[in-house]
Amino acid sequence: MQKPLVVITGASSGFGAEIAKLFNQEGYPLLLLGRRTEKIAQLPLNFQDVMIESVDVTDYQQFEKAIRKAEAIYGPVDLLVNNAGIMLLGNVQNQEPNEWQQMLNTNIMGVLNGMQIVLDQMIKRKHGTIINMSSIAGKKAFINHAAYVASKFGVHGLSETVRQEVSDKNVRISLVAPGAAETELLTHVTDQNALTDYQAWKNSMGGITLDPHYVATSVKFIYDMPQEVNIRELALAATRQDG
Known part of the structure; x- marks a missing residue:
């Protein structure tokens, strides 16, 4: 019997790539969305049952x-x-x-778009x-996170x-709320002072933050619960993260 469809946005790296690997290993058909489809294709x-589409989640x-x-x-x-x-x-x-x-x-409109697109059929x-x-x-x-914090409080x-x-x-x-993690999120930061401050904070934790693999296993754990059980929110971070 074919397993149901799983859709993952931002699947080219970090959490999304690790989540895709886990569900792929268990034979779920996947729709992997991202703007860097060449990176998804290299995962x-x-x-066999993986579709890759170039999608900007802000484009409904x-x-x-x-x-x-x-x-279909x-x-x-x-x-x-x-x-x-x-x-x-x-x-x-x-x-x-x-x-x-x-x-x-x-971070906000992209999430709302995805939810509205799939909710009718789920209901x-x-x-x-x-x-x-x-x-x-x-x-x-x-x-140095004001707008980012605002967006994630919104989520x-x-x-x-x-x-x-x-x-x-x-x-x-x-909802899954990870702490600082080893992802590519920082690669687009343009404020060098903010980057320096972040790196100093990271070094205070031993220089290593959360492995994205464990975020992916948390997502899988939530999904694998019976439909009548909802883990409403899960927060996880490296043990040495103090904030």
């Missing part, structure tokens, strides 16, 4: 088109992992406003799971709101 996967029509294309082959989405995100560190006094907008668009089937990737920065503040708020709206339809909305 160590069995590509593009996002929906990719999902409908996969659903594999059936309705049973799990959507809203993983695509941007972290552009900077102090609010001098950070470019366009960087704020990029984070708000991707009709009374079955389905959406896991939104947030951050510990959605629970507490960090210096926490919208996730809990929608969870309440669909819980009686047996649809699960869950």
Whole structure:
């Protein structure tokens, strides 16, 4: 019997790539979305039942088109992992406003877009799971993270709101909040002072942050629970992270 369709955004690296590996190993058909499709194609996967689409999650029509294309082959989405995100560190006094907008668009609008695209069919089937990737920065503040923190507090708020709206339809909305992790999120930061401060903070933890593999196993753990069990929120970080 074919397993149900899993959709992962931001699948080219970091959490998304690790989540894709786990579900691929267990034979789930996958729709992997990202702007760097060449990197997704290089992942160590069995590509027999894997679709790769170049999608900007802030583009609703593009996002929906990719999902409908996969659903026509594999059936309705049973799990959507809203993983695509941007972290552009900077102090609010001098950070470019366009960087704020990029984070708000991707980190909030991208999540809302994905949820709306799949929720109708999940509600009709009374079955389905959406896991939104947030951050510990959605629970507490960090210096040089103002707009990023704002976006992730937003993800926490919208996730809990929608969870309440669909819980009686047996649809699960869950949220994973990792701490600092070994991902590519910092590669787009333009504020060198913020990067220096971040690296000093990281060094205070021994220079190694959370391995993305363990974030992926957390996502899988949430999904593997019976449909009548919803792990509403899971926060995890490197043991030595103090904040």
